[in-house]
Amino acid sequence: MPSLQEAKDKLINSQIWRSMFRGGTWKDTSRDRAQHILGNVWLHLHPARIRQRAVRFTYTWGLGGLSFGLFMILTVTGLLLMFYYRPSVELAYRDIKDLEFAVSLGMFLRNLHRWSAHTMVLLVILHMVRVFLTGAYKTPREFNWGIGVVLLVVTLFLSFTGYLLPWDQLALWAVTVGTNMASATPFAGAEGPFSNLLGITNANDARFALLGGTSVGANTLIRFYVLHCVAVPVVAGALMIVHFWRIRKDGFSAAPLPGDAPEKKMEVWPNLVVREYIGAVLMLVFLIAWSVLQNAPLEELANAGVTPNPSKAPWYFLGLQELLVYFDPWLAGVVLPGVIMMGLMAIPYVDPDAKRGVGYYSVKERPFANTVFLFGVGLWFVLIFIGTVLRGPNWSWYWPWESWEIHKSLPPPSWSLVLVDLTDKAGVFFSSQKTPGLRIPGFLGIGAALAAAGGMIGAYFGAGLALPKLIHKEIPFRRALWVTAVASLFVGVAAKVAHVFLRHHDFIGKNISQFGPTEIAYVAVVLFIVVLMGFLLPQKFLRTSPQSPVQYVTTMLLLLMMLGVILKMGARMGFNIKYILSLPAINLNL
Amino acid sequence: MTEPHDEPKETTPLLNPELTRRGLLAGAWAAFGAFVAGSLGASARFMLPNVLYEPSQRFKMGKAADLPLGVTINKKERVWVVRDEKGVYALWSRCTHLGCTPNWFPAESRFRCPCHGSNFNVDGDVVAGPAPKPLWRCAVDVTPDGDLVIDKSQMENRPGFRDKGSFHVTV
Numbered sequence: 001m002p003s004l005q006e007a008k009d010k011l012i013n014s015q016i017w018r019s020m021f022r023g024g025t026w027k028d029t030s031r032d033r034a035q036h037i038l039g040n041v042w043l044h045l046h047p048a049r050i051r052q053r054a055v056r057f058t059y060t061w062g063l064g065g066l067s068f069g070l071f072m073i074l075t076v077t078g079l080l081l082m083f084y085y086r087p088s089v090e091l092a093y094r095d096i097k098d099l100e101f102a103v104s105l106g107m108f109l110r111n112l113h114r115w116s117a118h119t120m121v122l123l124v125i126l127h128m129v130r131v132f133l134t135g136a137y138k139t140p141r142e143f144n145w146g147i148g149v150v151l152l153v154v155t156l157f158l159s160f161t162g163y164l165l166p167w168d169q170l171a172l173w174a175v176t177v178g179t180n181m182a183s184a185t186p187f188a189g190a191e192g193p194f195s196n197l198l199g200i201t202n203a204n205d206a207r208f209a210l211l212g213g214t215s216v217g218a219n220t221l222i223r224f225y226v227l228h229c230v231a232v233p234v235v236a237g238a239l240m241i242v243h244f245w246r247i248r249k250d251g252f253s254a255a256p257l258p259g260d261a262p263e264k265k266m267e268v269w270p271n272l273v274v275r276e277y278i279g280a281v282l283m284l285v286f287l288i289a290w291s292v293l294q295n296a297p298l299e300e301l302a303n304a305g306v307t308p309n310p311s312k313a314p315w316y317f318l319g320l321q322e323l324l325v326y327f328d329p330w331l332a333g334v335v336l337p338g339v340i341m342m343g344l345m346a347i348p349y350v351d352p353d354a355k356r357g358v359g360y361y362s363v364k365e366r367p368f369a370n371t372v373f374l375f376g377v378g379l380w381f382v383l384i385f386i387g388t389v390l391r392g393p394n395w396s397w398y399w400p401w402e403s404w405e406i407h408k409s410l411p412p413p414s415w416s417l418v419l420v421d422l423t424d425k426a427g428v429f430f431s432s433q434k435t436p437g438l439r440i441p442g443f444l445g446i447g448a449a450l451a452a453a454g455g456m457i458g459a460y461f462g463a464g465l466a467l468p469k470l471i472h473k474e475i476p477f478r479r480a481l482w483v484t485a486v487a488s489l490f491v492g493v494a495a496k497v498a499h500v501f502l503r504h505h506d507f508i509g510k511n512i513s514q515f516g517p518t519e520i521a522y523v524a525v526v527l528f529i530v531v532l533m534g535f536l537l538p539q540k541f542l543r544t545s546p547q548s549p550v551q552y553v554t555t556m557l558l559l560l561m562m563l564g565v566i567l568k569m570g571a572r573m574g575f576n577i578k579y580i581l582s583l584p585a586i587n588l589n590l
Numbered sequence: 591m592t593e594p595h596d597e598p599k600e601t602t603p604l605l606n607p608e609l610t611r612r613g614l615l616a617g618a619w620a621a622f623g624a625f626v627a628g629s630l631g632a633s634a635r636f637m638l639p640n641v642l643y644e645p646s647q648r649f650k651m652g653k654a655a656d657l658p659l660g661v662t663i664n665k666k667e668r669v670w671v672v673r674d675e676k677g678v679y680a681l682w683s684r685c686t687h688l689g690c691t692p693n694w695f696p697a698e699s700r701f702r703c704p705c706h707g708s709n710f711n712v713d714g715d716v717v718a719g720p721a722p723k724p725l726w727r728c729a730v731d732v733t734p735d736g737d738l739v740i741d742k743s744q745m746e747n748r749p750g751f752r753d754k755g756s757f758h759v760t761v
Contacts, residue, residue, distance in 0.1 A: 173690060177705055180688040191686075191722075209637045213644055305665030305683070307691040309704035325706050325720050329688060394693075395707030395719075410698055411709060411718040423748075433717050578720070589722050 033269040045244055046272060047252075049265040053359075054254035055272055059134065062279045063127035067155075068240065069280045070120035073287070077113040078229065081106075085165065087225035089218045092167035093301050100298065111291035117159050119287065121316045124155050125377075132347070132373050135358040135366065136253035142348035144246040147239055149344045154236045156316060161228035163314060164221060172302035173311045175224070176216050177321065181333030183207035192330045193588040215304065254359045309393050318387030319380050323565070325395065326572045328579070328589035336565070343558040347373075350551040368541035375533060376562055414578035415511040418453040420446055422585035430507035432576075437507060453581035453590070460567075464560040465553060468538040477540055484531045485524075492523035512575050522574030526566055534563045647742040654678060654738035654761045661694050661712065669728060669740055670694060670701070672712060677760040679753065680728040680740045681714050686747075687721040701725070714747065723747060729756040 002010070011017055012026050022039035026032055034048035053059060084103055085095045099106035128148060131137055137145035164175045183189040183205055187198060190205040202214050212219025256263050266272070299308065313321045323332040357365040392398035396408035415432030424441075427449025431437030440448055499515040502508040512519075538559065542552060571577040581590045649667050651657075657678060662671045668691065670681045681701075683691045690705035700717065701710040708719030715724045729744035738759075746752040 173705070177688045177690065204638060209634070212637070212639050213642050215644070217644060219639060219642075303665075305668055305691060307693075307704050309693060311690060311704045321706070324688065328720070328722055333688075394702040394704060410700065411707060413718050433711075433715065576718075582722075584723070587722065 030267065033267045036269045037273075043269070043273065045248065046268045047248065048268055050268050050272055051252065051254055051256070051263050052266045053256075053263065054252045055266060055275065056254075057275070059254055059360075061126070061130060062276075063123050063130055065276055066279055066283055067120055067123045067127055068244075069283060070116050070123065071236070071240070073116045073284070074113060074120065075233065077109050077116065080109050081113060082229060087165065087221050089167065089221055092165065092221060096166045096168075096298060100295075107295060108291055111294065111296045112287060114296035115290045115294075116287055117162065118315070119283075121155055121159055124152050125316075128152060128344075129374075129377055131253075133361050133363075133370065134253060135356070135360075135362055137348045138351060138358050139348070139354040141246070141250045141253065144243060144250060145348050146345045147243045147246065149341060151236065151239050151243060153341060154232060154239065158228065158232050158236065159314065159316065161224045161232060164216070164224040165228065166298055167221065167302050169299040169302055169306075169308050170297060172216055172304065173307055174313045174317070175220070177311070177313065177324075178317070179207050179210050179216065179220075181324075181329055182210050184329035185334050186330055189330070189334075191587060192334070193586055196586065216302075257359065310391055310395055312387065312391070315384055315388055319383035322383045322387035322391070326565075326569045330587070331590070336561075339558070339561060343561075346554055346558070350547065350555045352545055352547040352551060368537060368545075371537060372533070372559060372562075379562065379565070412513065412576050413511075414572070414576040416579040416582045417456075417577060418449045418580065419582045419584075420449045422446070422583070430511055432511055435506055435510040449581075456580060457590070460564070461557070461560055464534050464563075465556050467535055468542055468556070469552070471539055472543070475536065475539060477536065480536050481532070484536065485528055488524040488527040488531070489520075491527055492520035495523055496520050519574050522570050526570035526574075529566055530563045534560060649740055650733075651738045651740055653736050654732045654759070655736060657738065657761065661696070663694060667740070667742075669742070671730075671738070671740070673761065677758055678730055678738065679758050680730050682726040682728055682742060682745065684726070685721055686716075686723040686725060687719070714752075715749075724749075724752075727752045727757045730759045731756065732759055732761065 018024065018026075021036065023032060023035040037043045037046050037048045081099065084099050084106065086092065096110070099110050101107070131145065131148065160175075160178055164171045180191075183202065184192045185195075185206050186193045187195055188200065188206040189195055190200050190202040190207070195205065202208060208214065210220075210223070211217070212223050312318060320332065320337065323336065326332070327336070351369065356362070357369075363370055389400055390397055392402075392404045392408070394408070396411070398404060398408070413433040415430060415435075415437075416428075417430065419428040419431050419437070421428055425443065425446065426439050426441045427445030427447070428436070428440075429438040429449065429452070431439075439445070496515050496519070499508065499512060503512075503515075538556060542555065545552070547555065568580075579589045581588075583589070651662075651664060651667075651669075651671060657671060657673045659673050659675075662673070663683075664671065665683075668683045670683055672679055672681060683701075685692050685703040685705065685708055687703065687706055687708050690703050692701040692703040692708070692710065694701055699712055701712075701714075702708070703719065703721070706720050708721035709717040710721070710725050711717050713724070714727060716722075724747045726745040726747045729741040731739045731741070733739055738761075741756075744756060746757050751757070
């Protein structure tokens with residue numbers, strides 16, 4: 001009776017086995033192990049040898065590899081689900097019900113597909129954060145970072161297109177809201193700015209092309225099916241090939257630190273392959289357990305007449321849904337996501353130092369970059385948290401301990417700082433449903449209104465760009481923090497005092513009916529954040545940075561836009577200010 | 591003795607002699623660019639269907655005279671028919687923000703949207719929330735035998751236009 005070891009040796013040195021894996025008789029030498037990686041089509045994406053630091057779990061957390069693993073799980077489960085799913089309005093929902101109740105393991109496969117998709121979105125985001133924190137996007141990896149940003153968007157688009165396929169209420173309304181954002185695109189969407197000047201209607205705009213009709217219907221279902229099952233996965237696959245190939249060609253970021261002795265390299269077979277295998281198995285075990293324990297949601301059959309109350313997008317889009325409460329759809333749905341994507345891609349090109357903080361978690365070496373980036377990611381997750389946890393029926397604000405059964409009082413009327421009325425030729429200040437506001441007729445009024453709004457926005461960006469560079473003196477940071485905090489609180493209290501005097505005034509009194517401690521807190525907190533992030537931090541770190549003027553302006557514009565989101569949210573939540581500028585004639589609202 | 595040979599003939603050159611190799615290539619690139627642009631345009635046009643099999647936008651809603659005062663909800667056709675002392679108008683039940691169907695709260699006399707919290711009054715004007723425009727009103731008419739006909743293919747939401755003409759009917 002041969003021992004297990006003997007049987008194994010016999011097997012791997014048999015002619016059949018050796019014909020499958022190139023490299024001749026296996027003698028388990030270093031050369032054999034390298035050849036095993038290089039001579040195998042599936043493994044040769046790996047290098048034969050790798051730096052030991054790069055294999056450390058706490059460097060990568062395995063996030064990129066696990067994202068790819070999830071893509072594979074999603075491909076396999078998706079392929080299986082396709083055997084039972086027919087993308088037509090009459091059949092789709094029934095087929096999903098069949099998968100849940102009549103097909104062996106159908107429910108499990110659908111759960112696994114859904115939970116893997118959620119996990120993949122999360123891991124891709126975390127992968128991006130990890131790459132940022134270790135400076136792994138810097139030269140020569142700028143382009144691959146950009147590919148990664150596109151892959152993140154593709155991942156989100158895959159989730160979005162898949163969301164419609166069950167044809168339930170959740171699907172219909174998430175996609176209705178999502179595709180309506182396309183109709184807010186400037187020029188190309190029927191409800192976006194300037195489109196009425198080009199003869200764009202809801203029967204020829206961007207949303208119409210996406211839906212294949214004027215509302216979510218049979219054409220939309222087949223379009224999303226083809227996008228979800230064929231078109232977008234092909235794009236994702238092509239981009240992943242580029243992404244992985246560039247990682248190999250650009251070299252892995254965990255390079256030896258300056259001053260370190262040259263590292264000993266480690267053999268990828270079996271050291272890295274085993275780690276990847278363990279990671280994949282643990283993730284699969286986790287997902288299988290999740291899929292056994294919790295079923296993917298399926299609501300009632302899609303019904304265009306009834307919107308579930310509240311109607312919520314999947315969690316990764318709830319930040320966007322929450323943002324849509326504070327901004328006009330063309331800004332929140334089109335411009336801001338576009339700016340976020342372009343801004344992320346711009347990061348490697350506005351970073352002035354290609355060497356600093358690469359290959360390790362460089363919090364101290366790159367304080368500005370890390371603070372701003374984590375602040376942005378944090379802001380996005382705060383929005384997701386608000387949308388997920390704090391929003392109830394009629395999208396009212398509910399604390400977790402409040403019951404959704406209890407009706408919230410009506411939201412107060414909102415108002416616009418400046419409104420340009422082109423039909424009646426007038427500029428209107430402080431108008432709302434309750435007060436007509438201060439109306440200046442004629443072109444004088446229009447000019448005054450545009451100048452006021454342009455002045456406000458121009459002053460914000462102008463001061464934000466200029467101040468950090470104009471003040472050359474080193475500001476003691478800790479003391480400045482205290483001064484800013486006290487000054488912000490003081491401004492909040494001063495605004496309250498002003499309100500006491502002006503509360504009987506027509507515009508102020510009717511538009512801002514309440515000014516209590518909450519409102520003072522809004523003013524103080526928002527002001528503090530904006531001054532800290534928009535002035536103190538750049539003044540301290542960017543003033544002396546070797547950035548070129550273009551790099552500086554790009555960085556500051558992105559930062560100021562991010563803070564503008566907070567300013568606008570504060571203005572909306574605290575003081576019901578809907579628009580800074582409203583120009584209804586061309587659907588332009590800021 | 592030499593062969594008599596003809597005088598060189600005036601030949602018309604196949605190509606314009608002014609045309610350089612560089613110029614020809616530029617033209618070829620331009621043609622290729624035009625081809626790509628045309629293909630993309632044609633593909634984009636392909637994505638816009640010419641025939642839609644969507645339900646008719648024109649439908650009847652029973653006898654106009656039988657409508658109760660206030661808001662009548664028609665979920666199937668996605669309209670609210672409002673009857674007041676002056677007559678009848680029809681609001682399209684589609685939030686002008688991002689297209690969800692708001693709910694009617696009679697006690698508060700408001701339409702409230704579940705997706706982003708927009709509020710509209712019974713005229714369709716935005717009272718609160720992010721919606722940028724008033725609700726759209728559909729064309730309404732009464733047939734000779736008294737049926738209320740609503741046409742969702744004609745819409746109006748501007749004050750001064752939405753409450754007369756084909757968007758308002760006295761019953």
